[in-house]
Amino acid sequence: MTANNERPMAGDKYARGLHYPLGVDWAPETLTPHEIAQGVYWLRMALPMKLDHINLWLLEDGDGWTIVDSCMNLSDAKAIWEQLFNGFMQRRPVKRVIATHMHPDHIGLAGWLCEQHDCELWMSRQEYLMCRNLTSYTGQEAPEAAIRFLVRAGMDENYIEQYRKRFGFFGEMISPLPDSYRRLIDGETFEVNGHYWQVLTTSGHSPEHVSLYCPGLKCMISGDQVLPRITPNVSIFPNEPNGDSLKEWLHGLERLRQILPDNLLVLPSHQEPFYGVRTRLTQIIESHDEGLDNLYQALIEPKRVIDCFSDLFKNPISNSTLNLAAGETLAHLNCLIGRKMATFEEDEQGVYWYQQVPEARQFD
């Protein structure tokens, strides 16, 4: 459901000012992870979609390993993990599996790995609970609340029919999570191989996303929180239609910009390791501010969610990205409503029409 993190609006314009120590055209071969910082290995696996890869991290941990993120629940990915364990990892014990967040490309094989290696799953509470909640819908029909959500956004019958058919896909990409887990809490630190890693949680892309910051190694495993050339998807979903995930997202970006030093090597889940985290955080914040501004201007006339895509996204929205585009548009609309800059009215068909509050000009 959030398998593709690309926000079409973000283009090359937002890639300026970053430094990639290994360039942007190189990534390790799947079975030969690359030591990117002392005892921290960069591992890349393929994903069967437009965003065609994910970066995973192996941390040397005494006589064993800590794994950070796991790839989707795919037989190919399982086979690669087995080859890695028997090869590069020298069959040394896996001490824990950490999941940055609950999206299938990150958590898909976490449960399976924990079972295989009889170890704990470490993740934040909201990610664990939300993941268990969402996967519980697998095999069921799309709930009425989800259909109402699509109608409000202006989706047509055709699209709603497609949605009904593919409902449950999210859970299929995730192997069952263990019945207990080790909770990661914002601000806490834990030690791996003599280095302390600090947990930094943020919300917006997912409920309680974990980034791992290691001051000693001057690096941060950033998950999907900070990516160098794509802006992570920030959406509203049917289970919380009035949420203001963009407000939370911007708050998290601001907070990281205050906390993190700029001489940090960022290890992102997609694309390549880079320096320039504060620059990148500023670019992401500015891209949303620009989006909010454009949307506000465009709402001089009443519009539905699906009428706003061209105001937010540079590329045309295809059927496969419609869901994400609608969720992200709604995130911007709800943010404007939260700032008292927009309102909406419901028509007889249950569709929401949004319009600007003309006298509200300043962002808070």
Ligand SMILES: [Zn+2]
């Ligand atoms: Zn994600």
Ligand SMILES: [Zn+2]
């Ligand atoms: Zn991701």
